[in-house]
Amino acid sequence: MPNVTSDIKQVAVIGAGVMGASIAAHIANSGTPVLLLDIVPDGAKNRNAVAEGAVAKMLKTDPAPFMSKRVAKLITCGNIDDDLDKIAKCDWIIEAVIERLDIKQDLYRKIDAVRAKGSVISSNTSTIPLATLIDGMDKTFAQDFIITHFFNPPRYMRLLELVGSDATRDGVIDMVADFADRKLGKTCVTCHDEPGFIANRLGVYWIQAAMVEAMDRKLTVEEADSVIGRPFGIPKTGVFGLMDLVGLDLMPHVQSSMAGALDKSDPFHAIYRESELVSTLIADGYTGRKGKGGFYRLNRDGGGKVKESVDLQTGKFSTSEKARVSSVRAAGKDPRKMMEATDKGGQYGRAVMGKTLAYAAFIAEVAANSIVDVDDAMKLGYAWKTGPFELIDAIGVDVLISMLEEDGVDVPPLLKKAAGKSFYKVEDGQLFYLGFDGEYTAVTRPDGVILLEDIKRKSEPVAGNRAASLWDIGDGVACLEFHTKMNALDADVLGAIKTSIRTVKKQFKAMVIYNEGSNFSAGANLGLALFAANIAAWPEIENLVETGQETYKALKYSPFPVVGAPSGLALGGGCEVLLHCDAVQAHGETYIGLVEPGVGLIPAWGGCKEMIRRWTENPKFVKGPMAPSAKAFEIISVATVAKSAMEAKENLFFRESDGITMNRNRLLADAKQRALSMVEDYEAPEEFTYRLPGESARVAFEMAVDGFHRLGKATDYDRVVAGELAKVLSGGDTDVTEELSEDDMLEMEREGFMRLVRNEGTMARVEHMLLTGKPLRN
Numbered sequence: 124m125p126n127v128t129s130d131i132k133q134v135a136v137i138g139a140g141v142m143g144a145s146i147a148a149h150i151a152n153s154g155t156p157v158l159l160l161d162i163v164p165d166g167a168k169n170r171n172a173v174a175e176g177a178v179a180k181m182l183k184t185d186p187a188p189f190m191s192k193r194v195a196k197l198i199t200c201g202n203i204d205d206d207l208d209k210i211a212k213c214d215w216i217i218e219a220v221i222e223r224l225d226i227k228q229d230l231y232r233k234i235d236a237v238r239a240k241g242s243v244i245s246s247n248t249s250t251i252p253l254a255t256l257i258d259g260m261d262k263t264f265a266q267d268f269i270i271t272h273f274f275n276p277p278r279y280m281r282l283l284e285l286v287g288s289d290a291t292r293d294g295v296i297d298m299v300a301d302f303a304d305r306k307l308g309k310t311c312v313t314c315h316d317e318p319g320f321i322a323n324r325l326g327v328y329w330i331q332a333a334m335v336e337a338m339d340r341k342l343t344v345e346e347a348d349s350v351i352g353r354p355f356g357i358p359k360t361g362v363f364g365l366m367d368l369v370g371l372d373l374m375p376h377v378q379s380s381m382a383g384a385l386d387k388s389d390p391f392h393a394i395y396r397e398s399e400l401v402s403t404l405i406a407d408g409y410t411g412r413k414g415k416g417g418f419y420r421l422n423r424d425g426g427g428k429v430k431e432s433v434d435l436q437t438g439k440f441s442t443s444e445k446a447r448v449s450s451v452r453a454a455g456k457d458p459r460k461m462m463e464a465t466d467k468g469g470q471y472g473r474a475v476m477g478k479t480l481a482y483a484a485f486i487a488e489v490a491a492n493s494i495v496d497v498d499d500a501m502k503l504g505y506a507w508k509t510g511p512f513e514l515i516d517a518i519g520v521d522v523l524i525s526m527l528e529e530d531g532v533d534v535p536p537l538l539k540k541a542a543g544k545s546f547y548k549v550e551d552g553q554l555f556y557l558g559f560d561g562e563y564t565a566v567t568r569p570d571g572v573i574l575l576e577d578i579k580r581k582s583e584p585v586a587g588n589r590a591a592s593l594w595d596i597g598d599g600v601a602c603l604e605f606h607t608k609m610n611a612l613d614a615d616v617l618g619a620i621k622t623s624i625r626t627v628k629k630q631f632k633a634m635v636i637y638n639e640g641s642n643f644s645a646g647a648n649l650g651l652a653l654f655a656a657n658i659a660a661w662p663e664i665e666n667l668v669e670t671g672q673e674t675y676k677a678l679k680y681s682p683f684p685v686v687g688a689p690s691g692l693a694l695g696g697g698c699e700v701l702l703h704c705d706a707v708q709a710h711g712e713t714y715i716g717l718v719e720p721g722v723g724l725i726p727a728w729g730g731c732k733e734m735i736r737r738w739t740e741n742p743k744f745v746k747g748p749m750a751p752s753a754k755a756f757e758i759i760s761v762a763t764v765a766k767s768a769m770e771a772k773e774n775l776f777f778r779e780s781d782g783i784t785m786n787r788n789r790l791l792a793d794a795k796q797r798a799l800s801m802v803e804d805y806e807a808p809e810e811f812t813y814r815l816p817g818e819s820a821r822v823a824f825e826m827a828v829d830g831f832h833r834l835g836k837a838t839d840y841d842r843v844v845a846g847e848l849a850k851v852l853s854g855g856d857t858d859v860t861e862e863l864s865e866d867d868m869l870e871m872e873r874e875g876f877m878r879l880v881r882n883e884g885t886m887a888r889v890e891h892m893l894l895t896g897k898p899l900r901n
Contacts, residue, residue, distance in 0.1 A: 239407025552581030646695025723885030
């Protein structure tokens with residue numbers, strides 16, 4: 124867990140509903156003890172049933188609120204009637220009860236009577252203004268009170284909106300922000316006490332505009348989602364898919380609440396109207412993915428799974444058909460092209476995003492401290508890849524103004540202020556943003572944050588090629604960055620690793636392997652492998668396998684420390700890169716595994732040998748040659764993926780000594796510091812000698828797979844792949860009296876891989892994965 128000093132040592136969460144319980148879970152993820160309280164149910168024998176039930180449910184939830192089931196023990200469950208006095212030991216008390224002012228204020232008075240002096244109280248509300256919440260409350264309470272608006276699910280959504288008041292004492296916001304940043308991994312955005320704050324104020328407007336325009340223009344939901352998607356850097360769920368994900372039943376409440384709270388002059392009122400279709404869908408149980416479906420559903424009649432979508436005009440469901448909007452294909456990732464298109468897709472995109480971007484400029488000065496905060500809020504709260512003001516720059520400020528004028532949309536003063544300019548600019552490698560005063564201000568990072576994007580603006584790579592680059596990040600540390608699609612690994616990446624090893628040896632003290640893509644690496648480039656197999660280029664495939672083995676071994680035994688710094692997916696060959704690093708500093712949301720069996724292969728860039736070594740050297744694990752091989756087989760044969768950095772330690776993909784960084788923006792700085800701490804007196808690791816159990820283990824492994832096969836849990840081809848894996852992990856023809864070198868292990872990995880890659884069953888799995896993104900169960 125992160126080693127961070129904070130004034131917040133213990134937290135209480137009052138309200139164990141979905142949101143409150145999930146907030147408590149994520150605080151526990153940080154290693155911080157949490158007190159979780161809720162009401163005593165009428166007639167309950169177990170007075171803590173609500174809180175305990177919430178924790179039990181979260182332990183079974185997928186995606187998991189907990190990064191490891193072990194951290195659930197950091198939550199102490201209780202009830203408000205019996206245990207409220209325990210909050211006296213808590214530094215931060217979070218209220219997450221029903222959105223009713225009378226209930227909240229009654230609770231606040233009870234909290235104020237027993238809390239420690241100076242403890243922070245916050246509400247997770249998103250609908251009641253802070254000024255209303257503290258109205259009539261004691262002055263000392265108001266001084267310690269703020270709003271902390273988490274986004275759902277709290278573990279995965281990086282945005283935390285913070286709201287203070289004129290009464291809030293100095294240091295309260297900073298203390299919570301520091302804890303949330305370093306220990307919860309949040310990007311904290313300070314908002315003004317305005318309805319919806321920033322993200323929901325703009326996000327609800329955007330969703331409403333998209334829904335109304337789609338209905339009025341008679342688009343299908345597929346067409347609308349394709350337009351309001353890739354061209355604007357918005358997730359492929361688009362708008363209707365997003366509403367299904369969030370829950371249709373929430374939208375009418377949020378939209379009517381927003382309409383009631385906003386001044387009648389606000390542009391939201393011009394697009395707001397209640398939807399009879401949405402009301403009907405909710406009444407019929409179509410509340411989104413948590414219900415029977417929403418705008419999309421799966422029809423399981425006849426035993427199949429047919430994706431269907433609702434007709435926005437008739438309300439009837441029919442088979443979902445992929446949208447074919449020519450302007451979407453033509454625009455690609457260019458928002459300006461999308462909005463300039465004259466077909467129905469272009470007209471829809473222009474209507475929705477034109478109004479949305481104008482609204483972003485309208486609310487920025489009243490809801491936020493800067494345009495950077497608005498961009499961060501939408502990128503982190505709604506998963507936009509590009510913030511609204513970044514989008515305006517991509518379209519062109521003057522172009523957007525012209526479009527709005529042509530369409531009869533009021534041009535906000537902030538947008539007029541930017542006419543002839545842009546909202547962001549770069550000078551001498553420094554990024555600036557346009558302030559509300561019309562002057563440019565440098566974008567600054569919090570202390571302890573290093574971003575590669577900033578370094579890349581100011582410098583050129585030290586070495587590299589089309590697939591990877593080596594950057595000087597200061598203090599004698601180099602950073603190797605992969606930049607292929609999904610950061611997939613190919614011959615060019617391997618070549619860049621080799622070049623980097625030679626370069627760092629001559630010019631630097633240490634190296635970090637890191638990138639700012641969505642994923643560290645999705646593994647080897649399967650498309651290339653499939654192409655080579657289809658033309659029977661077996662020597663080329665074997666050469667690539669051998670090159671990877673040599674490269675990773677050179678990385679492991681290089682004469683300087685190497686620290687891997689992953690985030691997102693680190694699969695297959697991406698996992699094997701990290702297994703060969705001296706240390707890992709991982710983002711908490713790292714999903715790592717040796718998944719090669721899922722595509723009919725076995726790890727062949729040293730993954731098998733490294734997993735055996737780790738379990739052999741683990742002082743807490745069973746001694747002897749059999750147990751480490753069996754554990755490695757158990758993990759690899761079913762393509763285990765650890766779904767957090769904590770789980771990765773439990774599977775020994777990471778060592779116990781490896782670090783975890785909760786905030787993605789702090790990962791590079793933490794990895795750099797880790798590398799520097801290893802420089803003095805650094806010695807490369809010694810080569811490992813293996814003593815493996817041999818034939819008896821291979822037979823035992825295969826018998827275990829046969830048992831799963833008889834139960835229907837393993838397929839025919841699973842047995843083939845597991846057989847090759849068993850040969851490697853058992854040591855083949857060896858026995859415990861013989862010693863095997865790392866090169867011996869690599870040779871067995873390579874031979875097993877090549878036997879499988881020639882098999883039609885493997886090629887079927889590879890092709891299916893490339894086409895569908897899902898494993899084939901052949």
